[in-house]
Amino acid sequence: MQKILRISLANIRKHKTQSALLGLLITLCMAIAATALAGQYDLKDIFPTFADKYAVHKNAVFINSDYFNDGFMDILREDGRVTDAEYMDFLYSTGTKYLDKDGKDNALYMSAVTREMEHRIEHSDIATSLSQTEIAAIEHPVYLPYNANTAMGFREGDSFGIICGTKVYPFTVAGFYGSMFMPESNNGFQIIVSEEDYVTMMSVLGHWKLVMFDCVDTNESENIYLDFKNRIEEYTGKDAGMQMLPFYYSTLETNSMRFVSVVTYIMLVMAVIVLIAAAIMIRFRIKNDIEEQIQSIGVLEALGYTSKDISLAYTAEYMIISLAGIAAGTAFTPLLLNILHSTGENLSGYRADTAAAVLPVVLTALAILLLVFMVAFIGAGAVKRYPPVTAFRKGIAAHHFGKNVLPLKNTGKNIHVRLAMKGFLQNIRHNIGITVCILVTSIAAAAGIIMVESFGSDLSIARKMAGFEFSDYNITTVDYADTDALAEEIRQLPGVRKVLVGTFSLDISSWDYLYAYERTATLLPVAYEDYGECEDISPSEGRLPEHANEAAVSMTFASKHGLKVGDNITVEKNGVRKNFLITGKVTAVAADGMGFYITREGLHNIAPAINCHAIDIYLEDDTDREAFNDLLLERYGKSISDTAKDGTSGDTAEERIRAEAEKQIAELMKTHGVTHLEYTVRLGDKIISGTSGSFLIKSEQNLNKVLLTQMGGLFRTLHISALAFTAITAVVVCIIISILMEQTVRRQRRELGIMLSMGYTSKELMFQLAMRIMPAVITAVILGSAASVFLFTELMKVLFGEFNVNIPTVVISGIVMTLFCFGCAYIGAGRIKKISVTELMTE
């Protein structure tokens, strides 16, 4: 054993750089794989630990107060699986506008509770750096979920404003806590406010009931909810649609890991890629080492070493390198694991102390060692083919008898390219290894680039897949407003690029549904006059509707009901039934894929009562968004409830008169349902007049901001993961090519020396060596990019239903990858420069 180790260590010392680079690959692989596996193992406990420690109830259903009926609780309690159930009023709104810490308006799903109410949901500790005296001094304190601190950057003492119409309700962040059901921006935030502020918020947020229940088996919670919903629909005779929003244990548990799992899967894929690259490099190095050291092998065999001893020496060499790499990788694992834990807490919104698992780290190390042993031992088995005499004669590897490929007498303009291609063809088997290595890394690089592009800051992937328009502003008009006339007025405002009138708004409580298949399937009508004007809704298959009898459905819906383009679907509303021809399918993951795309005329035919009260406003790029928002709300967005309650005052008589007039208008509209009012007041010589025209907007949302707040954290994490993924791929490519070039220069020292003696410059030879691997690189990059596009598209289809890769980006990344490989190879071949001609030739 000692003699074997001595040979192994001698080999490692002889090829220090290559051994170090290979060790670095193993380090990367170990650190990434161990972190991903240990992270997955630890983080899966984060939600159960939190729920066990803090939750009062483990399941919840948000039910719109307008839909709720006390009988619902009896239905729930009748279920034998339910052990406890209660409900309470609370405030909740989708697309609640708020001012972030920088004073910019954003939007997310938000609920508000008092501390007392919160104790009925969970009893989380409050984390704050403020003293009780400081908190007591805050006029409007608010407690936000931990995620607002870790992911959104809020600190104690920061301002937090809730916006309603033109009015901002200011709060000051007093601390942070763990929320069971709305812990992070994707699910939404549950904020804790004082009892006085809760009363104020009652005119801002929607009124909902929070129904909470526990059951014997948490795995049954989903079935309990579904049965509960079905029985409620039977009981009321009305479809629950989006009037009931479930937050049950199993989904919360799955959701808590959903996003962090994506990150760990990315890391695992990366680790596998690095491991494959390392395995191929080991195989490649052993083969070359045996060829290069064939005479030394002969000497060792002549001295009495068996071929098994020599094979084991080679195997031991790579086991030693791997052990060193594993040790270094293990040292880095706690650091990476800390980052992953923080990411997991940020993405899930839950905080819980979980113990770091050792088992995944040990298993990762053993798996790497086993793979390295197998690859090295099988590769080193080639020594058997060389008994001493054959080895002394250098085998027959150095002898050439084959066909002369690319004869130089047919050389075109560039001898260097010709020699490079000749070198490539003469080493075709060796190049297959390179192709496989680069292929694997190309797949990773292309996937990384696609992810970086897809999960960029503009959330383009989410916009493409949502199935709704992401205009700059989506406003919902009040029932009495002439939406088309208002749209026309808005179209004339400065900075407006386009205005569309449709049905979709973010206020889910206002959604009205259509039904199909004898009311077993719910559809959310999305209607536009001309879909050609839409920018984010586009068909994945077929086309969008153009006539009243045409419709498009989501890919999810089509797949669930086996619908094809050209099929008919019968839709029902209030007893009216209409047939629609399916002209296309749309990738629409929002609203559970319920989107039913029809023309406005088509909507009128099936449901005349559903009006198009939504306006999508698209602004020019250079339009000042905030100034436009102020103008829009000032002209059309007076909040009836605000004006009616608060009234306003002013410095001048005219301002005071206008404020009083608006208050009166608001009062009349709110109390008596007046739809239009005008006033004229004479003040000295001045005539002051106005109308109810500034009370036309019921709600106004910037869908991009809602999306950004909800998905921003996830997208940022994915974006950073993808960047890291791409960067690691680049490092792996660099290492692979460096090992390759060092090996090539070592193996061909003599030939390179001869070429130098003939007058080839080292730069020309570096170019030739780099060019020699380019056919393999180009082939691998093309195949890798294609495979990556295919795999990524299929993966995204599974996750989101549909996905289209931006092909020009992949092409550009392929070109960059090719040039990067060339650059690495050229620089790697630079070691020729360090060796003199005579030294090279006489080696």
Added chain:
Amino acid sequence: MEAILRTEKLCKSFSNGGLQQHIIKNLDMEIREKDFTVIMGASGSGKSTLLYALSGMDTPTLGSVYFGDKDISKYSNDRLAVFRRENCGFVFQSIYLLENMTVFDNIMTGALVIQKNSPALVEKVGELLKKVGIGENLWDKYPNQLSGGECQRVGIVRAIINDPKILFADEPTGALNSASSRDVLDIFTELNKNGQSIVMVTHDIKTALRGNRVIYLRDGAVIGEHQMPAYGTDDIKSRQEGLQRFLDDMGW
């Protein structure tokens, strides 16, 4: 005859385990155009080191090597490579053919580094090969399919394909049998007769006889020089005796 190469206080040292070994010491000498210069000396006297320093294959530790009026000792490695391709041809004892290339491609590799490919070039390669006795049937063979003599003749064609101003030869017959050696030396004689400047390192008297100027090195310094008429223009016996006497005087 005009000097084509000149050295000034040329020194070459090697570091061996921290110990400096001075192989060439303050050497001043010149190589004249169209001469067949032979460098002789005992093993370790610095013959090959001098040849490589003169030819730009290696850079001197100190001193200068002038090619015409240009000091090539200050050139970078890549500039030296360009200098070699434009001015020098090399024939080695170990021949150094590219194992993975055919006879024809070995020569084309040397040719195309400086010349453009053309039918005239291909024809020239063929003519030179025929001239050194390498028949067409061997042109597509690989070096390991040829005899040592055949390989060396291919090496010579590769060395002269670019019409170098100087042909450097390091023990060109060292690895050949006597018949092959004679063939190779005949080629050298013929080349020199046609005006080719040659610098050859050898420790063999018979080989040295082909030159017209013999420089003797000891411990990295020139200690003697012997002039002879061009080979074939005098009596071979007296030529041999003259050289032998010179070498005896040098302590050969």
